[in-house]
Amino acid sequence: MCEKCGCGDVQHVSIEVHQSLLAENDRQAAHLRQHFEQDGVLAVNVMGSPGAGKTALLEAIALAVAGRLRLAAVSGDLATALDAERLERAGIASASISTGSGCHLDARMVHEALHDPRLGTAARSADVFFIENVGNLVCPAIYDLGQAVNVVVLSVTEGVDKPLKYPVMFRKADLVVLSKIDLLPYLPGVSLATLTDNVARVMPLAQVIALSAIGGAGVAEFAGWLDAQRAAARGGHMQ
Amino acid sequence: MCEKCGCGDVQHVSIEVHQSLLAENDRQAAHLRQHFEQDGVLAVNVMGSPGAGKTALLEAIALAVAGRLRLAAVSGDLATALDAERLERAGIASASISTGSGCHLDARMVHEALHDPRLGTAARSADVFFIENVGNLVCPAIYDLGQAVNVVVLSVTEGVDKPLKYPVMFRKADLVVLSKIDLLPYLPGVSLATLTDNVARVMPLAQVIALSAIGGAGVAEFAGWLDAQRAAARGGHMQ
Numbered sequence: 001m002c003e004k005c006g007c008g009d010v011q012h013v014s015i016e017v018h019q020s021l022l023a024e025n026d027r028q029a030a031h032l033r034q035h036f037e038q039d040g041v042l043a044v045n046v047m048g049s050p051g052a053g054k055t056a057l058l059e060a061i062a063l064a065v066a067g068r069l070r071l072a073a074v075s076g077d078l079a080t081a082l083d084a085e086r087l088e089r090a091g092i093a094s095a096s097i098s099t100g101s102g103c104h105l106d107a108r109m110v111h112e113a114l115h116d117p118r119l120g121t122a123a124r125s126a127d128v129f130f131i132e133n134v135g136n137l138v139c140p141a142i143y144d145l146g147q148a149v150n151v152v153v154l155s156v157t158e159g160v161d162k163p164l165k166y167p168v169m170f171r172k173a174d175l176v177v178l179s180k181i182d183l184l185p186y187l188p189g190v191s192l193a194t195l196t197d198n199v200a201r202v203m204p205l206a207q208v209i210a211l212s213a214i215g216g217a218g219v220a221e222f223a224g225w226l227d228a229q230r231a232a233a234r235g236g237h238m239q
Numbered sequence: 240m241c242e243k244c245g246c247g248d249v250q251h252v253s254i255e256v257h258q259s260l261l262a263e264n265d266r267q268a269a270h271l272r273q274h275f276e277q278d279g280v281l282a283v284n285v286m287g288s289p290g291a292g293k294t295a296l297l298e299a300i301a302l303a304v305a306g307r308l309r310l311a312a313v314s315g316d317l318a319t320a321l322d323a324e325r326l327e328r329a330g331i332a333s334a335s336i337s338t339g340s341g342c343h344l345d346a347r348m349v350h351e352a353l354h355d356p357r358l359g360t361a362a363r364s365a366d367v368f369f370i371e372n373v374g375n376l377v378c379p380a381i382y383d384l385g386q387a388v389n390v391v392v393l394s395v396t397e398g399v400d401k402p403l404k405y406p407v408m409f410r411k412a413d414l415v416v417l418s419k420i421d422l423l424p425y426l427p428g429v430s431l432a433t434l435t436d437n438v439a440r441v442m443p444l445a446q447v448i449a450l451s452a453i454g455g456a457g458v459a460e461f462a463g464w465l466d467a468q469r470a471a472a473r474g475g476h477m478q
Binding site for chain 2: 013014017018020021049050051077078079080082083101102103134135136137138139142155157158159161162164165166167168180182183186187188214
């Protein structure tokens with residue numbers, strides 16, 4: 001359409017600044033991780049597209065482990081505290097992080113949220129601390145939040161090709177939860193076999209749980225996975 | 240959890256660099272817009288979450304306007320050319336833009352794609368040029384691509400609260416397509432009335448089409464909306 005497109009030096013400056021931001025974030029994340037480990041808290045970074053079912057997953061697990069595990073959470077969104085309110089109603093001590101126009105949580109935001117006395121106290125004495133990230137299958141993947149493990153929630157309604165199209169996120173996953181499986185009968189062309197196969201193509205050590213927060217399928221398996229992660233973390237600390 | 244969290248000056252530098260990047264993007268977008276207008280092409284930026292049904296919408300519209308409107312497209316994803324291949328099969332001259340780890344398209348990427356002789360020729364003689372953005376309900380909203388209009392695709396499976404939680408995107412929309420409405424009978428707590436009401440709370444001049452790419456509902460209405468936009472653009476150019 002025209003002769004020339006000059007990208008400008010600003011792109012290169014941008015890369016340098018971005019690397020500085022990531023380095024600063026990593027420093028704060030390491031600090032958070034130290035606290036979580038000292039307090040014996042399993043920190044879980046829960047990521048996925050908008051509407052993948054992250055909050056519904058946490059509501060379902062709260063019901064499943066009620067009276068057995070203490071849970072706390074922060075929940076990130078551009079606006080509203082709707083998710084944190086849902087989590088509170090489900091019995092999870094929660095705080096909301098509003099990012100404004102920000103597309104992901106960073107370690108500083110989580111750190112500041114934990115300075116709130118109520119959440120800080122709950123988180124310190126929790127068995128599991130969930131960090132429900134902003135709904136986004138891209139940006140949250142590259143920001144360390146001090147978590148022990150990454151859970152990526154992928155709704156079967158999103159289609160079978162998402163692991164291939166968003167590999168950066170799935171490469172970082174310790175577990176992929178395939179959610180809303182109760183809707184599978186109504187989704188032509190979507191099968192758990194193809195989804196699992198596509199996850200395995202990009203995820204280093206593919207671990208998948210098929211789950212329905214409404215029907216309850218897979219929720220006990222997810223609780224068992226959390227227990228295994230807690231045991232592994234305790235083993236790691238004793239070394 | 241600790242005494243101090245130092246955010247560092249790098250954040251302020253970052254804001255400045257980001258503003259420079261946006262200014263450079265705006266310059267390139269203005270250049271693209273000039274070309275689109277000169278060529279009488281309606282450029283449509285199609286945004287939405289991963290799996291919202293952006294590609295399925297374009298496939299459905301290609302079928303509906305076949306023989307009447309000439310269509311071309313670029314399709315952005317982190318990896319794979321799966322969407323562009325689907326669009327080609329649907330009769331839309333298409334090229335793929337792989338962003339690597341990038342969470343949105345920018346004007347430079349679209350510009351470069353249009354320098355490809357095959358796509359460039361098809362786009363110049365098209366009635367409508369679709370820019371299918373990376374699946375992301377946050378970042379694409381702030382990057383101008385030279386488009387005449389923004390279409391945000393929101394699947395009813397994502398839940399009713401998304402317009403409130405991701406207002407930045409919906410504020411930029413000229414049209415919201417509520418997709419996958421064939422799944423509504425299986426989604427407890429999701430109604431078109433609530434979704435439309437929540438869109439209206441954040442969208443300046445709310446315009447909503449409820450659509451099923453599979454069932455065909457709403458597709459003719461979307462074609463009519465495109466015709467109206469083309470007529471409005473022609474009117475604008477004559478002024």
